[in-house]
Structure formats: C-alpha cells, structure tokens
Amino acid sequence: MLPISNGLPKSPLFQIKQTPTAGRAVFATQFLKSGTHLLTTSTIPASILLRPYKREVCAQCFHYNRGRNLPHKSIETGHYFCTLKCSNLWHDEAGEIGIAAWVKVETFVKAKKRPTFHNGEAYENLPDADAPFPTEEDIERSWGEVEGTAHFIRQARAGSTKKPHRRAVAAVLNVHPNADLLCFQLDGTLARAKDAPVGWDSLMELVPDSTPYKRVQELKDHVLSYLHLLCLLPLPLLDLVTPELCLGLTQRDSHNSFGIRSLDDGGDEFFGYGVWPEASFFNHSCRPNVGKRREGRSWVFWVEGDVDVGKELCISYLGGDEAEMSLVERRVMTVGTWGFECGCGTCVEDVMREKGKVLGDTNGVGDLNGFEMVASNGTNGVGNGVHGLNGHG
Ligand SMILES: C[S@@+](CC[C@H](N)C(=O)[O-])C[C@H]1O[C@@H](n2cnc3c(N)ncnc32)[C@H](O)[C@@H]1O
Structure with missing residues (x-):
C-alpha cells in the first residue's frame, strides 16, 4: 500500500x-458543481518531445507550429521555441549546469547519425518483440551486470588515465544512443538535481511499475542510456546518475505519464510524453466525472456533472x-x-451482467473464465507503447 504522504496535491x-x-484515489470533500475547476498542474519533472517533432513543437509551452520550424532555436541544446519569452524561460529553468548537460548530450546524439527509436511502435519490430517482459530478476541482473563498466567510466571521469577506464568510455560512446530515451533520462536527472517544489520528490510519490520494460531491448536501451549519461554529463551531476535514479524514473513514468498531443485536431499528433x-492520482473510470485538457505546459482538470x-x-x-467500447475491449x-x-462501477456492473448470462447459459456451472481469457489473451501482456504513452494524454 502506497503512503498518503505530505507530498500529495492538496485542495479544499x-x-x-x-x-x-x-x-x-481522489475523493470530493464537498458537493462539486459541474464545471468546477479542480486542479492545474505546476511543473513537469520529466518530459520528452520526440525527435521528429522537436523543430515544430515549442520545448517550453508545447505549442505546435503545424509542420513549420519554430523561429527561436538553441542549436547547441537541440531545443526550439515559439517566442523569445519561452526560450528565456526554458534557459532560466535549465540553469548553467542544465544547459551544459544538454549541449553535451545533443552534440553526442548529432554525431551519431543513425536513426533512433522514438516510440513504442519501433520496439514492435525488434527480434524479441514476442518475448516476455523482463522480470524483476532480469531487471536487477541487467542493472547489476553493468556496474563494473559504470565504475570504470566513473574512474575515467575522475581523471584516471588507466587504459581499461578510458577504453570503457570509448566503448560506450561508440554505441548509438536511443536519443529520445537519453534525453528523457537527462531531463529526469536534471529534475533530481534541482530543488523544485513539484520535482523529483513528488515524482517518487507516484505508483511504481516493478516491471516497466516491455522488451528486453528496451531494458538494454535504458541501461545503455545510463552509461551514456555517465560518460557525458558535467562532473557535478555524476553522483546523481545511478541505476536507482534511472530505474526509479522509468518505474514512475510507466503507468503515470501523459501524452503530449496536438490540441486542435482531436489529439491526432503524438509529440511526446511527460510525467x-x-x-x-486520478484513477480511471469508464464513466469519468472529471474532464482534462492540456493548456500549454500544464494539465487542467474540472468536474463534469455534479x-x-x-x-x-x-x-x-x-x-x-x-x-x-465493449467491456472486453x-x-x-x-x-x-x-x-x-x-x-470502475461501469465495469463491475458489466461483469455482473456477463456473469449472470454465463450462469444462465450453463445452468449454474459456468464462470467468467471465458470472459477473462479474452481479456488476457487479447493483450498478451503487451502494452500499447513504451510508457503507457497513449494513456492519459
Ligand atoms: C495514474 S495511477 C492512479 C493513482 C494510483 N491509484 C495511486 O495509488 O497512486 C494508475 C494506477 O492506478 C490504478 N487504477 C487506476 N484506475 C483504476 C481502475 N479503474 N481500476 C483498478 N485500478 C485502477 C492502477 O494500478 C493504475 O496502474
């Protein structure tokens, strides 16, 4: 059971x-009239705009320039902005160390020209697409196995000139990154480095997914991104870059992230995601009583129906x-x-109705197995994207 701590959002x-x-879950503490504003979010500790959209979606307010390049760019960090104001806000928030980190990562990504995976679909085509999710043991083993290399990289970054240490850095930097993932992990690392009011600590309050990697390849990519960050980030950030940070971020991202989508076409374009x-803390219902929309960098929630x-x-x-959709869908x-x-109430009612039918049909010996099989076989345990991307957004 997850704690009800002081870090959770508060409201009368x-x-x-x-x-x-x-x-x-979130419960009304008073009668709420339809349309009542409930919440506007403040900050995003970790987000990513997918590389194909970076030039067209403002890195600060997520304004979409409908296929045209945005006027203000920071080539060195790989960010684009709709106004000078957005650019200044982003740079102020990133700070000197954040900008230095983005420059290092962007320079590295650009030097590696191979196209990178940037969404869940790319993983579908990999050879192990049908393999089971990495288990908690697989995850622990993979992160543990890499600590030797990580130690060598840390030694090299601390000034060691020993061959094995320098070779470890060279070998890791020789491998092509998953650019979007690397940038997402960097964003999370920078949130960890900051003492923002709604930052890393509130991210850690979220419900974690103990097996967040949907493919073996995805787990490998995450571990590789960790090593890339160790090789690239400015020295003052190195102590923050740990397997706990990378895994902790992914465990919260999975099941909690919201998609960053276009606003004026029913959300057809998927630009990225964030936490x-x-x-x-809002649970899902198939008959929801809370509406939501993204306004720039924030999400706004209001009551729908009294x-x-x-x-x-x-x-x-x-x-x-x-x-x-049907119950099964x-x-x-x-x-x-x-x-x-x-x-949710709707699903419970529907299950009871289905159960009643099955019991009727089979003269009292039936159960819900048929129904449940469809649900679990239909998905084969494979999510719709790498981070519940299509989820809340
Ligand atoms: C974004 S979190 C919502 C807050 C979460 N319940 C918590 O304790 O922090 C999503 C998770 O909540 C749970 N959840 C949300 N809606 C649910 C529902 N309708 N039925 C069962 N579990 C639900 C699931 O475990 C899901 O992965």
Missing part, C-alpha cells in the same frame, strides 16, 4: 485516500473512446496498457 475540494482495490505528478461529497473523482485513460486496453483490470 478533494482529498487523496486509499481504496481497497485501486490504490490511492506531471500532481495529475497522476458530484456529491465523498464520491471518487475519476478521469478516463481511454481518451473518451470508452463510450463506444475496455479491459484489453486497461490490462494491455496499464496492467490493471478496471474496477
């Missing part, structure tokens, strides 16, 4: 409490598609993408 309108079956900790005191406040993780999505069987 709602309270975060434990539920018996769906972890923590907004304040926004990640809500009585004590009622749970839920968003949809299915982007509104739930209204058109909804379950395939929630199990496949987020790893949970939806326990």
Whole structure:
C-alpha cells in the first residue's frame, strides 16, 4: 500500500485516500458543481518531445507550429521555441549546469547519425518483440551486470588515465544512443538535481511499475542510456546518475505519464510524453466525472456533472473512446496498457451482467473464465507503447 504522504496535491475540494482495490484515489470533500475547476498542474519533472517533432513543437509551452520550424532555436541544446519569452524561460529553468548537460548530450546524439527509436511502435519490430517482459530478476541482473563498466567510466571521469577506464568510455560512446530515451533520462536527472517544489520528490510519490520494460531491448536501451549519461554529463551531476535514479524514473513514468498531443485536431499528433505528478492520482473510470485538457505546459482538470461529497473523482485513460467500447475491449486496453483490470462501477456492473448470462447459459456451472481469457489473451501482456504513452494524454 502506497503512503498518503505530505507530498500529495492538496485542495479544499478533494482529498487523496486509499481504496481497497485501486490504490490511492481522489475523493470530493464537498458537493462539486459541474464545471468546477479542480486542479492545474505546476511543473513537469520529466518530459520528452520526440525527435521528429522537436523543430515544430515549442520545448517550453508545447505549442505546435503545424509542420513549420519554430523561429527561436538553441542549436547547441537541440531545443526550439515559439517566442523569445519561452526560450528565456526554458534557459532560466535549465540553469548553467542544465544547459551544459544538454549541449553535451545533443552534440553526442548529432554525431551519431543513425536513426533512433522514438516510440513504442519501433520496439514492435525488434527480434524479441514476442518475448516476455523482463522480470524483476532480469531487471536487477541487467542493472547489476553493468556496474563494473559504470565504475570504470566513473574512474575515467575522475581523471584516471588507466587504459581499461578510458577504453570503457570509448566503448560506450561508440554505441548509438536511443536519443529520445537519453534525453528523457537527462531531463529526469536534471529534475533530481534541482530543488523544485513539484520535482523529483513528488515524482517518487507516484505508483511504481516493478516491471516497466516491455522488451528486453528496451531494458538494454535504458541501461545503455545510463552509461551514456555517465560518460557525458558535467562532473557535478555524476553522483546523481545511478541505476536507482534511472530505474526509479522509468518505474514512475510507466503507468503515470501523459501524452503530449496536438490540441486542435482531436489529439491526432503524438509529440511526446511527460510525467506531471500532481495529475497522476486520478484513477480511471469508464464513466469519468472529471474532464482534462492540456493548456500549454500544464494539465487542467474540472468536474463534469455534479458530484456529491465523498464520491471518487475519476478521469478516463481511454481518451473518451470508452463510450463506444465493449467491456472486453475496455479491459484489453486497461490490462494491455496499464496492467490493471478496471474496477470502475461501469465495469463491475458489466461483469455482473456477463456473469449472470454465463450462469444462465450453463445452468449454474459456468464462470467468467471465458470472459477473462479474452481479456488476457487479447493483450498478451503487451502494452500499447513504451510508457503507457497513449494513456492519459
Ligand atoms: C495514474 S495511477 C492512479 C493513482 C494510483 N491509484 C495511486 O495509488 O497512486 C494508475 C494506477 O492506478 C490504478 N487504477 C487506476 N484506475 C483504476 C481502475 N479503474 N481500476 C483498478 N485500478 C485502477 C492502477 O494500478 C493504475 O496502474
């Protein structure tokens, strides 16, 4: 059971409490009239704009320039902005050390010209696409195995001129990065380095996914990004770059991130994703009573329909598609993408109805196995993207 700590969002309108079956959840503390504003998020400790969109989506406010390059660019850091104001805000927030880190990573990525994977679909084509998810043991082993190399890199970065130490750096820098992942991990590392009010600590409050890697290759990419960061980042940041940081970030990103999508075409374009900790305590319902939209860099939430005191406040993780979906289709999505069987009122009612039918059909000996098989076989345990990307966004 995850704690109800002081770091969770606070409001006179709602309270975060434990539920018996769906972890923590948000409950109304007073009668809420339809349209009541609930929450506007403040910061994003970790986000990424996918490389193909970087020139067209402002790195600060996520404004989309509809296929045209944005006017303000920082070539060295690889960021583009819609206005000088956005550029200044981004640079102020990154600070000297952040900018130095981005320059190092961007220079490295540009020097490696091979195209990189930038979304979940790319993983589908890899040879081990049908392999099971790496288990907790696989994950622990992979991160453990690399510590020898990491130690050599740290020695080299500390000034050692011994051949094995220098060779370790050269060997790692010789490998092509997964550029988007590397940048996401860098963003998280910089959040860890900062003492922001809604930063790393609030990110760590989120429900972790103990097996967040959907492919063996994905786990390998993450471990490699860790080594790349060790080779590249300015020395004052090195102590922060640890397997715990990289794994902890990925465990929170999975199941909690929101997509960064276009705003004016129903969200057809998927630009990237990010973790907004304040926004990640709403559970999913197939009949949601909370609406959400992205406004620039923030997410805004409001009540849809009057809500009585004590009622749970839920968003949809299915982007509104739930209204058109059957119970099985909804379950395939929630199990496949987020790893949970939806326990919302609508699903419970539907399950009871299905169960009633099965019991009727089989003269009392049937059960829900048929139904449950469809749900689990339909997804084969494979998510819809690397980070629940299509989830909340
Ligand atoms: C973004 S978090 C929501 C907050 C989370 N319950 C917590 O304790 O922090 C998403 C996770 O909440 C749980 N969850 C959300 N909606 C649910 C639902 N309708 N039924 C069951 N579990 C749900 C699942 O474990 C899911 O992976």
